[in-house]
Amino acid sequence: MNYKKIFKKIAEDLSTIKDKGEVANYIPELSTIDPAKFGIHLTTVHQEDYCLGDSEEKFSIQSIAKVLSLSFAYQLEGENLWNRVGVEPSGTAFNALFQLETDQGIPRNPLINSGALVISDILITHLDNPKEDFLKFVRDLSGNQSIEFCQRIATSEKATGHRNAALVNLMKSYGNIKNNIDEVLDFYFNLCSIEMTCNELSKTFLFLAEYGTSPFKKERILCKSKSKRINAIMQLCGFYDEAGEFSFKVGLPGKSGVGGGIVAIYPNKYSIAVWSPKLNKKGNSNKGIQFLELFTTETESSIF
Ligand code: GLN
Numbered sequence: 128m129n130y131k132k133i134f135k136k137i138a139e140d141l142s143t144i145k146d147k148g149e150v151a152n153y154i155p156e157l158s159t160i161d162p163a164k165f166g167i168h169l170t171t172v173h174q175e176d177y178c179l180g181d182s183e184e185k186f187s188i189q190s191i192a193k194v195l196s197l198s199f200a201y202q203l204e205g206e207n208l209w210n211r212v213g214v215e216p217s218g219t220a221f222n223a224l225f226q227l228e229t230d231q232g233i234p235r236n237p238l239i240n241s242g243a244l245v246i247s248d249i250l251i252t253h254l255d256n257p258k259e260d261f262l263k264f265v266r267d268l269s270g271n272q273s274i275e276f277c278q279r280i281a282t283s284e285k286a287t288g289h290r291n292a293a294l295v296n297l298m299k300s301y302g303n304i305k306n307n308i309d310e311v312l313d314f315y316f317n318l319c320s321i322e323m324t325c326n327e328l329s330k331t332f333l334f335l336a337e338y339g340t341s342p343f344k345k346e347r348i349l350c351k352s353k354s355k356r357i358n359a360i361m362q363l364c365g366f367y368d369e370a371g372e373f374s375f376k377v378g379l380p381g382k383s384g385v386g387g388g389i390v391a392i393y394p395n396k397y398s399i400a401v402w403s404p405k406l407n408k409k410g411n412s413n414k415g416i417q418f419l420e421l422f423t424t425e426t427e428s429s430i431f
Contacts (some may be wrong), residue, residue, distance in 0.1 A: 128426060130169050130177035130426070131177050131178075131179065133422065133425050133426060134167050134169075134177065134178075134179040134422075135179065136425075137418055137421045137422055137425065138165070138167075138179060138180065138418070140421065141414060141417055141418060141421070144417070146162075146403070146405050146413060146414045147405070147407070147413050148405035148406050148407045148408075148412075148413040149405060149406060150162050150387070150404045150405060150406065151385040151386070151387075151404075151406055151410070153287060154280065154283055154284045154287060154385070155283050155286075155287065156279055156280045156283035156284075157187060157189075157280065157283075157385065157386060160186070160386070160387070160404045161404070162404050162405050164180075164181045164184065164186070164387070164402060164403065164404055165180045165181060165402065165403045165414065166178070166179070166180045166181035166182035166183075166184060166324070166325040166400075166401070166402040166403075167179045167180060167182055167325060167399070167400070167401050167402075167418065168182040168324070168325035168326040168328070168329045168399070168400050169329060169397050169398070169399040169400075170326075170329040170330050170333055170397060170398055170399075171396065171397045172333065172336055172337055172342070172395060172396060172397065174333075174342060176326070178325065178326060181325075181402065182324060182325040182326050182400075182402075183324050183325075183326060184324055184402075185322040185323060185324050186322060186323070186324075186386045186387065186388060186402050186404070187277060187280050187319070187320060187321070187322055187384070187386035187388075188319075188321050188322065188323050188328060188384050188386060188388050189319045189320075189384030189385045189386040189388070190221065190238070190240075190243070190319065190382065190383065190384040190385065191328065191382045191383065191384040191388055191389075191390055192265075192318045192319055192321050192384070193237065193238050193242075193243040193246070193318075193319075193382070194238070194332070194335075194357065194361060194365075194382050194390075195261075195264070195265055195268070195318075195331070196243060196246050196247060196250060196261065196318050197237045197238070197243075197246050197357065197360070198334075198348060198349060198357055199250060199261060199264045200237075200246045200249045200250050200253075201349060201353055201356075201357070202348065202349060202353075203249075203250070203253045204249055204253070208246075208249065211233065211245050211249065211303060212233065212234050212236065212237050212242045212245050212246065213230075213233060213234065213235045213236055213242075214236055214237075214356075214359075214360055214363075214364075215235050215236060215363075215364075216235070216236065216363045216364050216370050216371075217234075217235040217236060217239050217364065217367065217368070218368050219235075219239070219367065219368055220367055220368060220409070220410070221238075221239050221240055221367045221410055222239075222240045222290045222291070222294070223239070224241075224290070224293055224294060224297065227241055227294065227297050227298065227301075228297070231301050232297065232298045232300070232301025232302065232303040233301075233303060234298075235364075236360060236363075236364040237360065237364075238360060238361070238364040238365055238367075238382065239364070239367060240290070240291055240294055241294045241298060243315060243318075244291065244294055244295050244298065244304070244311055244312075244315055245298065245303060245304065247311050247314045247315045247318065248303075248304045248305055248306050248311050250314065251306045251310060251311060251314055252305055252306060257310075257314050258276070258313075258314060258317050261314075261318060262274065262275070262276065262321075265321065265331065267341070267343075267344050268331055268334060268341050268343070268344060268348060269323075269327060269330050269331035269341075269343060270330065270341070270342075270343025270344065271327055271330070271331075271343075274321065274322075274323060274327065274331075275321070275322060276317045276318075276320045276321055276322075277320040277321070277322050278320070280319075280320040280322075281313075281316040281317045281319070281320040284316045284319065284320070285312065285313070285316050288312065288316060291312060291315065291316075292308070292312060295308050295311055295312060295315075296308060319384075323388075323400075325388075325400040325401065325402050326400075328388060328390050328400035329390065329397075329398045329399055329400040330343065330398070332390045332392060332398040332400070333398045334348050334349075334354070335354055335357060335358055335361075335380075335392045335394075335398065336392050336393060336394055336395065336396060336397060336398045337395075338351045338354050338355070338394070338395075339351055339353060339354030358380040358392055358394065359380070361380035361381055361382050361392070362374060362379075362380040362381075365380065365381050365382040365383065366381070366382075366383055366409065366411050367409060367410065367411075368409055369407075369409040369411055372416075373411070373416060376416065376419075376420040377391060377416065377419045377420050377423050377429070378423055378429025378430060378431050379391040379392060379393055379419070379423060379428070379429060379430055380392050380430070381419070383410070383411040383412060383415070385406060385410050386402075386404065387402055387403050387404030387405065387406065387412045387415065388400060388401070388402045388412065388415070389401045389402075389411070389412050389415040389416065389419065391419055391423075393428050393430065394430065396428065397428075399419070399422070401414075401415040401418050401419060402415070403415045403418070
């Protein structure tokens with residue numbers, strides 16, 4: 128399939144429509160990004176690459192990293208993980224607090240902030256050097272040793288991350304956070320600060336199109352069943368209170384981040400990363416979703 132030609136045609140069509148939304152500004156460092164950036168990169172399971180636009184420029188992957196921390200924690204903790212976090216769509220904003228009270232400190236799923244904070248806590252318990260060990264996991268998975276946290280963004284979020292501090296404190300009060308609160312927050316802000324290009328992002332996530340085996344590490348990261356479950360969680364929870372809409376329009380498991388990135392998986396076919404920083408009201412890339420809707424329609428590549 129000539130993906131490049133399809134990318135060009137869709138990008139041209141979208142350039143005639145006003146890109147609505149705002150760049151995230153609640154993390155001050157994210158507000159400095161040029162809102163006109165637009166990049167796409169698709170990697171097939173045969174490792175053919177197709178790209179367009181600003182696909183080689185690094186950006187903050189933010190919540191997309193939650194899938195990577197979840198995969199690592201699932202590998203280390205196994206099924207016990209689900210005693211600490213659920214697998215139901217939350218139907219709420221990514222940083223909502225109120226469900227935690229009724230749910231006694233158990234987050235609905237691992238892809239909202241509360242869930243990712245619990246996953247961070249689990250990783251801290253398992254790892255000797257949590258930040259270094261997590262970065263090594265991501266680097267090995269993607270076959271790219273140059274991937275880094277961005278201290279500028281992690282520090283900026285730490286200074287303003289009051290809601291995340293509230294979430295972690297509330298969960299600690301219910302006994303669902305075992306480690307020191309500051310350490311959990313520091314780990315979480317760092318994992319969200321990871322920077323990647325669209326090219327790097329699509330390659331990093333290729334293991335979920337390959338049923339759990341990283342083509343770069345040439346090693347199994349997750350067994351087939353666990354890999355299926357990660358994709359299922361992305362399908363149902365990857366876009367918070369817009370997960371149904373993404374599923375309806377795009378029809379692939381995916382995950383967004385407030386840096387404007389989206390990654391989506393077509394099992395046994397490809398992984399695709401899109402970057403466009405303007406976010407809609409739910410905190411997901413406006414143009415990114417529009418692009419993917421047109422792309423999966425044009426290529427008939429929905430999993431349904
Ligand atoms: N680091 C961001 C936060 O905790 C991640 C949110 C996101 O990308 N949706 O608010």
